[in-house]
Amino acid sequence: MSKFRGAFVAIVTPFTDGQLDEQGLQDLIEFQIANGTHGIVPCGTTGESATLTHAEHRRVVELTVKTVAGRVPVLAGTGSNSTAESIELTRAAKEAGADGALLITPYYNKPSQEGLYQHFKAVAAAVDIPIILYNVPSRTAVNMLPETVARCAQIANIVGVKEATADLNQISQVIRLCPKGFAIMSGDDFTSMPTVMIGGTGVISVTSNVEPKDMAAMMDAALAGDIAKAQELHYKLLPLMQAMFIDTNPVPAKTALMMMGKIKSGLPRLPLYKMNEANEEKLKKVLVGYGLV
Template structure:
């Protein structure tokens, strides 16, 4: 985090991932991120132990009371097995340091309900590239993107158009990037993104640490086809 803060040098905010399924550990990670100069933290919903909605609220309340730093909740039930419901998000929005949520449930119904229930200044970010454009059009503020690892300019242009209300341009970019969005998950993430960066010559190796493994031949062909279609190779 310290290296990132130093490299960025104030050009954009640095948001550090400090989530854990142990509240005390999440507090310690958040304290460390603040000490390292992070501008905000991203705190994933506790995984594996499947807390209740009350448990989720108390988890975030404890972090907010322990560390004074802006916090973005991160809902990704496909990985955590727990879905923080819109009513609980709205409750958490009442905590002083909770400023927004990365919503990766994949449900526009849920995103809509979060936006409806939370204050106007609460930042709702899509956590899924394929819902990024529609999320912004119903009141979201942007996306925390996987596809932007290999195509940052295109994703940024799509978000800029959507935020400006240019539906035609946003729609065109959405469908141009749509095959690439899918290819980022044709094999367990982040393997496709890292392999894509290797193919582009941006990193020396897309090798992953176990338990993640290298892409198989079929998935690699899918990735290359999508990247060629997007003009990246």
């Protein structure tokens, strides 16, 4: 059975005065584990990987692995739009002791399907670590097709994919074409429950940052085939899931964590910017309604 199963949190990277808040990150990890999160994903999109220096990136992964101390799997974001850089970051994650590496499809340079395959093949050949591919066309301007995922799945250490297309047709095709035991994780909170219902293994979640307990419970119920409980939690969580995207991710998640008293500062790094007052009010209303503040 794949270790990449259930609700993994795409954890935010807290900053204080623009610098990495190490204690804040450790506190967030403890909050996650205490509330039943199945895995931690540092340095993903939600962790603002795009504005971390390489030294910070390495430090966040090292600190996460050290703090987690084997209690749950750590899947480190190591992708880039440069294959050489992806290899370097993936090597660093392996050296830090991460359980796996999450590799986004190269963004901005728009590789062909063959280019995508060759990119992932090169990283997998260079670093012997379990790799989860990450397909998020809304951010990268490239959609990795199910056939390409299936080709990559033939490579021994490519063990899964995070599908953030929010397209159950495409996700179904990926599941149909990939070998049994290949981890299929939703990259959208909204489609996490239905993804598991059609054969997926879990979610890499933004909403888990603020409500890890219910996200983990929903995934547990869905994986156990308890449709009634999974549906009930899906609809309970839906307003919260929607609130996490009223501004660019991770701005709402960080703002919510600050409102909840979980981090000192909710400010992202530029070019991301704090929420406007109207959106902040909307977010607060949802958090109050959920009983989080």
